[in-house]
Amino acid sequence: MYRGREGMWSWIFHRMSGIGVLLFLFIHIVDTALIGWGPEVYNAVTRIYHEWTIFRFLQFLLIAAVLYHSFNGVRILMIDFWPKGYQYQRQMFYGAMALTLLALLPTGYFLLGPVFGLQVR
Amino acid sequence: MLIQCKVRRFNPTVDKKPYFSTYQVEAEPTDRVLDMLNTIKWELDGTLTYRRSCAHGVCGSDAMRINGRNRLACKVLVRDIGNKMTIEPMMGFTVLRDLVVDMEPFFEKYKAVKPYLINDNPAPVTERLQSPEELEAYDDTTKCILCAACTTACPPFWSNPDFVGPAALVNAHRFIFDSRDKAGAERADVISSREGVWRCRTVFNCTDACPRGIQVTNAMEEVKRKLLYDRA
Ligand code: HEM
Numbered sequence: 001m002y003r004g005r006e007g008m009w010s011w012i013f014h015r016m017s018g019i020g021v022l023l024f025l026f027i028h029i030v031d032t033a034l035i036g037w038g039p040e041v042y043n044a045v046t047r048i049y050h051e052w053t054i055f056r057f058l059q060f061l062l063i064a065a066v067l068y069h070s071f072n073g074v075r076i077l078m079i080d081f082w083p084k085g086y087q088y089q090r091q092m093f094y095g096a097m098a099l100t101l102l103a104l105l106p107t108g109y110f111l112l113g114p115v116f117g118l119q120v121r
Numbered sequence: 122m123l124i125q126c127k128v129r130r131f132n133p134t135v136d137k138k139p140y141f142s143t144y145q146v147e148a149e150p151t152d153r154v155l156d157m158l159n160t161i162k163w164e165l166d167g168t169l170t171y172r173r174s175c176a177h178g179v180c181g182s183d184a185m186r187i188n189g190r191n192r193l194a195c196k197v198l199v200r201d202i203g204n205k206m207t208i209e210p211m212m213g214f215t216v217l218r219d220l221v222v223d224m225e226p227f228f229e230k231y232k233a234v235k236p237y238l239i240n241d242n243p244a245p246v247t248e249r250l251q252s253p254e255e256l257e258a259y260d261d262t263t264k265c266i267l268c269a270a271c272t273t274a275c276p277p278f279w280s281n282p283d284f285v286g287p288a289a290l291v292n293a294h295r296f297i298f299d300s301r302d303k304a305g306a307e308r309a310d311v312i313s314s315r316e317g318v319w320r321c322r323t324v325f326n327c328t329d330a331c332p333r334g335i336q337v338t339n340a341m342e343e344v345k346r347k348l349l350y351d352r353a
């Protein structure tokens with residue numbers, strides 16, 4: 001085991017989120033393809049995204065992964081192309097984390113609110 | 122202070138797998154970890170094996186994992202680590218014995234980047250002048266002592282031992298940005314190959330590990346940008 005710091009965590013999360021989102025892409029190709037069997041089949045399957053509690057949590061995780069991956073992706077681009085970027089990589093990691101959490105607030109409200117009995121329009 | 126020191130041990134001729142030995146060692150807070158290892162070897166257990174030579178942070182012999190991070194044992198004070206210590210060999214190389222790893226593959230990669238000045242033009246009557254401004258471009262990467270702390274802290278290197286690794290790239294940087302050097306294209310063959318600088322994922326473990334304070338990740342980023350902009 002190696003005790004890396006912010007840079008190592010940012011990379012581990014970036015890879016996990018990248019692979020996670022890619023995995024969902026495969027699932028998503030299958031679920032959209034179901035429309036080929038007609039709207040009944042498609043609806044019967046895709047409604048579990050909303051109706052099963054566990055799927056709401058999984059969607060929340062998916063959005064968290066996409067958000068983190070994009071914000072940290074911008075951090076990596078800054079390190080790659082801005083000559084001074086490397087000096088701020090740690091701050092930019094915390095920035096990416098903060099933006100991710102901030103953007104997850106409304107996601108949490110709409111996606112997980114109903115799970116916890118909130119009246120969400 | 123009394124230190125509880127766990128050391129990862131392995132002697133391939135007798136041991137099936139690595140194990141930990143724990144020693145209780147008395148040390149001054151201002152002792153270096155190397156002094157503590159010496160106390161263990163000289164007074165408690167002569168079989169403990171590690172490399173050291175200069176004991177002053179210049180030869181690069183005693184890089185090892187101290188509480189999970191690569192450090193030179195001769196450059197960290199015991200008080201900065203605390204009274205519980207775990208010492209392990211660097212990751213990614215074959216362990217020859219205890220804390221001694223096989224550095225041959227490391228030096229092969231170092232040689233592969235041609236870490237010397239190449240310029241076949243006839244030598245001028247005076248020197249090949251470098252201005253302070255020109256030196257600035259690669260001053261940081263002249264400081265490397267080839268301890269391998271950076272390369273063995275690098276996740277892409279752990280998963281792919283063929284990656285040339287940060288240390289070789291630091292030493293390539295040293296000459297790539299030297300205006301007297303003329304071997305940019307030769308070196309680019311190695312550096313921009315499959316196993317070259319593009320394997321770097323900007324994890325920054327190398328920069329944190331470097332005992333010379335070299336901005337290792339930034340050196341690799343500068344090499345990447347140069348390869349990219351030269352092509353454009
Ligand atoms: C906003 C859009 C995106 C941005 C800005 C972005 C940015 C990046 C960047 C800069 C890297 C390079 C990482 C590095 O050098 O260490 C990367 C890697 C990666 N991305 Fe994305 N990406 C985006 C969308 C996606 C999507 C939609 C997927 C999946 C379908 C994905 C999957 C991956 C994977 C698997 C890696 C490899 C991770 C690694 O090598 O550690 N990315 N991304």
Ligand code: SF4
Nearest residue numbers: 265266268269271331
């Ligand atoms: S760059 Fe630093 S960590 Fe890497 S080999 Fe050189 S001195 Fe050691």
Ligand code: FES
Nearest residue numbers: 174176180181195
């Ligand atoms: S013994 Fe020479 S660098 Fe530590």
